[in-house]
Amino acid sequence: xxxxxxxNDQITDSVSQVNTKVLGDAPAIAMxxxxxxxxxxxxxxxxxxTESQQQSNVTMQASTTQGVSxxxxxxxxxxxxxxxxxxxxxxxxxxxxxxxxxxxxxxRQAALAAQEAAxxxxxxxxxxxxxxxxxxxxxxxxxAMEQADAAIAASAGYASED
Numbered sequence: 001x002x003x004x005x006x007x008n009d010q011i012t013d014s015v016s017q018v019n020t021k022v023l024g025d026a027p028a029i030a031m032x033x034x035x036x037x038x039x040x041x042x043x044x045x046x047x048x049x050t051e052s053q054q055q056s057n058v059t060m061q062a063s064t065t066q067g068v069s070x071x072x073x074x075x076x077x078x079x080x081x082x083x084x085x086x087x088x089x090x091x092x093x094x095x096x097x098x099x100x101x102x103x104x105x106x107x108r109q110a111a112l113a114a115q116e117a118a119x120x121x122x123x124x125x126x127x128x129x130x131x132x133x134x135x136x137x138x139x140x141x142x143x144a145m146e147q148a149d150a151a152i153a154a155s156a157g158y159a160s161e162d
Contacts, residue, residue, distance in 0.1 A: 034155055041151030048144035056137035063133040067126035074118045081118065082111030 086107045 037155030045148030052140040063129040081114030085110035
């Protein structure tokens with residue numbers, strides 16, 4: 001009970017008890033706010049990661065489709081290149097069995113070389129497409145992780161070390 005004043009003792013006690021209750025509840029409310037902010041930051045990070053995965057799956061599917069299309073067109077390109085190389089070969093020799101075998105061997109080697117070059121070019125294109133498709137996904141994941149770390153650090157009351 002408070003000291004005697006001009007105000008009723010019951011009112012003075014009531015105000016004192018309310019002030020004491022507010023001071024006693026402050027740490028619990030602060031911790032509740034911290035937990036709420038932390039859980040919101042983590043849920044935002046999870047949402048961003050899910051969105052990034054969904055977008056990267058679409059990009060990877062598109063790059064896979066493009067790569068398969070390129071690989072399926074290799075046969076046509078190598079056949080055309082081999083045909084061009086055969087027609088660009090030396091003037092025809094008089095027909096005889098050894099020269100026909102040599103021309104056939106040159107044509108076969110030219111066709112194989114053209115096919116290998118086309119396959120190499122297609123493989124390089126697919127590798128470039130996959131790298132290009134994965135770069136935004138990796139950047140988005142890094143950004144989401146940095147945002148989550150910053151949000152957790154802010155909700156805990158200290159700045160990040162970056």
